[in-house]
Amino acid sequence: MFTFAVVWYSVAALLLAYWIITCIYDLYFHPLAKYPGPRIAAVSQLWYASVYTGGNWPFIIEQAHRKYGDVIRIAPNELSFCTPQAFKDIYGAATKTKKLFPKSELFYGETGAKDTNIAYERDPDTHAVLYKLFAPSFRPQALRDQEHLIHNHVDLFVQQLCRWSRENSYVDVSKAFEWLTFDIMGELAFGESFGAVKNGQSHTWVSILLGAVYSTSVVQLKKRLPILEKALPWLATKQVLEEWAQHQAATMERVQKRIQMDESMGERQDLLTHPIRSGKLSAAELANNAQVLLTAGAETSATTLTAITYLLATHPGSRARLADEVRVAFTSADQITAAAAGPQQLPYLNAVIEEALRIFPRRRWARPASPRLHLNPRNAPSPRSFHPERWLVSSTDDSNSTKPYTAAFSIGPRACLGISLAYIELRVALAKIVFALDWELVGEPFDWPSACRLTQLWKKAPLQVRYTPRKDEVEKIPVLKVEEEP
Ligand code: HEM
Numbered sequence: 368m369f370t371f372a373v374v375w376y377s378v379a380a381l382l383l384a385y386w387i388i389t390c391i392y393d394l395y396f397h398p399l400a401k402y403p404g405p406r407i408a409a410v411s412q413l414w415y416a417s418v419y420t421g422g423n424w425p426f427i428i429e430q431a432h433r434k435y436g437d438v439i440r441i442a443p444n445e446l447s448f449c450t451p452q453a454f455k456d457i458y459g460a461a462t463k464t465k466k467l468f469p470k471s472e473l474f475y476g477e478t479g480a481k482d483t484n485i486a487y488e489r490d491p492d493t494h495a496v497l498y499k500l501f502a503p504s505f506r507p508q509a510l511r512d513q514e515h516l517i518h519n520h521v522d523l524f525v526q527q528l529c530r531w532s533r534e535n536s537y538v539d540v541s542k543a544f545e546w547l548t549f550d551i552m553g554e555l556a557f558g559e560s561f562g563a564v565k566n567g568q569s570h571t572w573v574s575i576l577l578g579a580v581y582s583t584s585v586v587q588l589k590k591r592l593p594i595l596e597k598a599l600p601w602l603a604t605k606q607v608l609e610e611w612a613q614h615q616a617a618t619m620e621r622v623q624k625r626i627q628m629d630e631s632m633g634e635r636q637d638l639l640t641h642p643i644r645s646g647k648l649s650a651a652e653l654a655n656n657a658q659v660l661l662t663a664g665a666e667t668s669a670t671t672l673t674a675i676t677y678l679l680a681t682h683p684g685s686r687a688r689l690a691d692e693v694r695v696a697f698t699s700a701d702q703i704t705a706a707a708a709g710p711q712q713l714p715y716l717n718a719v720i721e722e723a724l725r726i727f728p729r730r731r732w733a734r735p736a737s738p739r740l741h742l743n744p745r746n747a748p749s750p751r752s753f754h755p756e757r758w759l760v761s762s763t764d765d766s767n768s769t770k771p772y773t774a775a776f777s778i779g780p781r782a783c784l785g786i787s788l789a790y791i792e793l794r795v796a797l798a799k800i801v802f803a804l805d806w807e808l809v810g811e812p813f814d815w816p817s818a819c820r821l822t823q824l825w826k827k828a829p830l831q832v833r834y835t836p837r838k839d840e841v842e843k844i845p846v847l848k849v850e851e852e853p
Pocket residue numbers: 485486487498659660661663664665667668671724728729732733734774775776777780781782783784785786788789
């Protein structure tokens with residue numbers, strides 16, 4: 368007799384049979400079956416999802432590459448590569464024999480007009496239009512014109528590092544560098560700083576942005592696990608949704624203000640000057656792009672500066688060598704400029720920056736070649752060691768050593784638009800801090816990189832540092848010119 372129970376059992380048995388057959392197919396007959404990797408990753412998205420949501424993505428992917436090799440299967444239809452050649456093939460520009468490898472739709476989801484921005488846009492033609500609008504603001508002359516703003520922020524920051532260290536006995540640099548870089552990007556994109564360094568605390572706009580980015584990492588998985596799409600409204604709390612709506616409104620307000628300021632800015636240019644004057648983007652599109660410029664530009668530089676601080680504090684020999692280089696090259700802090708801190712002038716400072724970018728690359732990327740290639744021992748011997756000297760090998764050296772291949776800013780048509788700006792910030796900030804201050808970690812030593820988690824962006828573990836002025840140099844640094852936050 369037909370009962371509901373029989374129907375349910377039959378449906379369950381059919382589903383189970385279907386699942387078993389799919390697993391057998393994925394494991395033995397799928398076109399990717401020959402690639403090694405965790406067995407569970409070959410048959411389901413669950414491995415990927417659990418690794419990603421736990422924040423340990425880079426560490427586990429690196430371990431998996433160490434265990435299984437240079438090409439590994441990380442999901443039923445997905446491979447991860449970690450060799451320089453694969454990186455060049457995947458990220459490089461299209462050629463006569465090679466098509467462009469687009470950003471993955473699994474990563475960015477669909478982009479409609481509402482979502483389009485320079486970093487997320489997948490369509491090459493639409494991206495090219497946006498690129499033409501934003502690129503002029505990142506050209507060398509445009510950046511040179513804005514460099515003095517960066518100096519104002521860095522000079523104030525150096526003074527504040529001393530003040531905070533004196534008053535609180537340490538500074539959590541994981542936060543402090545975010546204050547600095549978001550203030551700089553706020554000034555360069557919205558025409559006004561967030562005033563976080565001045566006030567010694569995060570601005571609400573930034574806290575909500577970072578909070579939302581960290582807490583919505585699960586959104587990244589909705590294309591892989593469609594069930595999440597239905598569950599998302601329940602996963603995000605009412606408060607998060609309300610805060611996010613307020614944040615969007617505040618972004619729009621800042622952009623409207625920036626548009627109104629445009630005429631009074633005269634010759635002065637910033638990152639939005641060209642897109643605004645082109646008249647090709649609506650206020651909503653400008654706001655969306657400004658937000659992505661801030662996130663792409665500030666969090667990345669802050670993470671790199673925090674990583675450099677940790678690496679130098681734990682490698683006193685490297686710090687002493689860097690201090691020697693900087694303190695011999697300059698007799699006062701106002702001689703320090705991005706050009707005067709370039710690779711020809713300060714090779715060791717630039718080697719330190721490259722080495723930190725190698726060890727602690729930016730977040731997970733939208734295509735399958737992993738930046739963990741930086742930690743491939745065939746690319747960089749003893750890859751976990753901080754060894755800036757590996758960047759000082761010259762092409763005329765007799766030894767067999769070569770510089771590692773790294774691509775911290777990516778390559779090809781979707782490479783970082785802000786690379787020159789990033790180097791200006793990193794060189795100026797590092798040179799000025801090293802010139803004026805000494806520093807030491809506070810508390811029990813710990814492995815800071817392993818305590819950080821990747822949830823879309825790096826969620827950095829607190830890093831407590833005590834700064835002390837080197838002689839009287841701090842007093843010589845010009846005092847701040849940053850406007851008060853209204
Ligand atoms: C240490 C600092 C930085 C690092 C390591 C870094 C790294 C990267 C990487 C790896 C990408 C490619 C991402 C992908 O393929 O998914 C990228 C894209 C981008 N970055 Fe940066 N970045 C840094 C600083 C900056 C700064 C200061 C800005 C200035 C606003 C910026 C703006 C952008 C933009 C707009 C894109 C998207 C480019 C496009 O798709 O055309 N970045 N960055």
